[in-house]
Amino acid sequence: MSLTLSLQRSLQQTPARTATIFGTRRRSFREHGDRVARLAAALRSQGLQANDRVGILAHNSDRFLECIMGVWWAGGVLNPVNIRWSVPEIVYSLDDCDTRILIVDKAFAALAPRIGATARHAPLFVYADDGAAPPGMLSFEDLMEQHEPVEDAGRSGNDLACIMYTGGTTGHPKGVMQSHMNLWSAATMRLSETPILRGSTSLHVVPLFHIAGLGRVVMQSIAGECQAVLPGFDAGAVLEIIERERITDTVMVPTMIQAVLNHPDFDQRDLSSWRRLGYGASPSASVMVEQAVQKLPNVELSHAYGLTEACPVISSSGPAHHSEDARKSGLSRSAGHPAFGVLVRIVDAGGREVPRGVVGEITARGPNIMLGYWNKPEETAKALRDGWLFTGDGGYLDADGNLFIVDRIKDMIVSGGENIYSAEVENAIAQHPAVAMCAVIGIPHEKWGEAVHAVVVCKPGAELDEEAVRTHCRERIAGYKCPKTVAFRDALPLSSAGKILKRDLREPFWAHRGSA
Template sequence: MYTGGTTGFPKGVMQSHLNLWAACIQRMAEIPQTTDKRDLFVMPLFHIAGLARVVSGFISGGSLVLVPMFEPSEVLAIIEREAVTDTILVPTMIQTLLAHPEFVKRDLSSLKRLTYGASPIAGEIVEQILAVLPELQLSHSYGLTEACPIVSTNPPENHTLAARQRGLTRSVGRGGFGVNVKVVDEHGREVPRGTVGEIIVRGPNIMQGYWNKLEETAKALRDGWLYTGDGAYMDEQGYLFIIDRLKDMIVSGGENVYSAEVESVITRHSAVAMCAVIGIPHDQWGEAVHAVVVCKSGTSLSENEVRAHCRESIAGYKCPKSVEFRESLPLTGAGKILKRELRDPFWAGKTRGVN
């Protein structure tokens, strides 16, 4: 199964039957599956989240409702018609459904559980969907193709009002059953709690390696641990808080800027439907923060308005130096933003893709 290729060229991930089976059993132990559930599969089956969930459905004996692609009006109609109880969506899909006029017209009361993952979600999206479906059980799964896919889960009890007020929805939860998780420095040494480092993982769900890529396999799999390339910190209770893909971190004037933090602030603006933040070349600072923004239908924003909005919440050096407005963002088949397509034109002709 191939990686999403959002930050680089996709790699073939070699997964054994044991890897897939272990990942499904681990997930089922964390969030019990029932035979009366009706699970809607919107995620494509070439994406590990879709495949692993289908296999879990086969094991548990629930009903599987498959659609050929994500089409918002059709998805909403199917939830109503098939009395769907469970589904998994990426944040861009949730945003699209919430903005669709059919969302408030359809009877979605059968939907009991919604898992989201694959990319960061804005807190406002969580609040919006729970305002419309207050009984919905939300859970967040963090993982990657190389882990088949689950590394950690943030369960429904961490999405209650009290938990949201404590900031637990910003976490991706704790390591799943049978999975060891650590946050380490560049030398592979575990860092103190609250310190940002790289997430590494080991367990029976971890891949065999990358197809025909011995060098990249050796970099990713070291001493029995998978090095994820994701930057995060872990609190005293073992909750993981993702900061950014390490490849997406922007170094501007010697300061680290995490694109996910800036994106989270920008998406809080009422006129913003979607955004992506990347680093682009800058003669003085090495890299500059650049935001690509999609406005909601019928709204508009200026570059200065975006910067002013950001300055209310984050330090000046983290605010976008430039803002670009588009009608849409490039997405993978699984609905994840293709940052490399946004970044490549700015770095064309450069000897490297970062400074």
């Protein structure tokens, strides 16, 4: 279970096949492998030892793919840095796991002086972009030319492969330790259920510093197929590259998918090569699914549920869960069955398993579950108990073993003693034809403790008022679940992975009450 074994196999079996596509640049597996091995040599020449950490602060690119494999080839540990973080947050992650080499692209090179000045140990900066490196940095391309390829370090199994920092929604971010076995297992579990299309070209749209992006890289690498990369999400660019490069499959979050489906160029593009679309990061995507089925009738839809600590797969639902019957019955709203090799239990606050149909905390165990949190034994002990990962997500299993996600435990709204799951309310609101996006949170209420508050973004040209939203909801869900207040915005705050940042929506209401 070595993550570099996949590249070795492709170099042996299909060296001339296209490995990466970025803009107009195409590289074969032979070229890709040569650059990976040269980068590994360069990293070792700069003092990298086995298990040392290397950070990457950059937009998606083919060089990012080379960095991922090159760090592993050299025997190092990857630290992908969240590009949305402030300098203090970046420095925290570097200091926390003692990252001494940081690879940056043009977009983030200007941050290097502040990072170097405030980090406990100023990292060695490597400039991975076109053109000359800024003063004080080594050139990625020069390093390639100056070093001959080296042999793979051959790390595998429980050897540490990656430290991926969580978003830090409360306190400092936690460094999730992922081994070669963790990442390999998660990828092969998915491949065993949904084999990669032979001759495929997979498009990376979600950030590669995110586990959804990194996990997809590992899957496509194991399969030995082509990977096309966009530097970031742009709906028009997604449509253009699907047509130009004959993209067969991609993974996006629902907000991205909606932007693609609603783009003015959608009907003008030849999307006939597109065969599969995976999505995740949202338990309330039923409206998006209906739209995708109508506009992409030849594309298979699949949904996966997971988290960074599971590298990321816990469960998945494939095309059968998106059929007309499944959509009518509500089965399409499930996260499907646990992945091969993963066990799932739903437990109460005391850690006891609850009956089918009863909501509790989702727990999981399997070879894909993280080693723990870097230098945080207490946090690790809370999350990993007797071999089970406690996810912090609320959900239930139905009689057939399908997993339904209802909410983050912390996002559950308790109003007048009743538990209200925001995803259920969001699903109801999203069915209104004038609604483009929505989010539901709990806000302080003197009598009920919390009240349901909805934040709505209308479709262009559409109009909606607060009472219309409440009336619409009362026809679909119980009255106590309906929003007591509704706010309208032009946009919702999104993370770099396209997730709605509910903490940003809650903060103004709870800032002076000690809760968020």
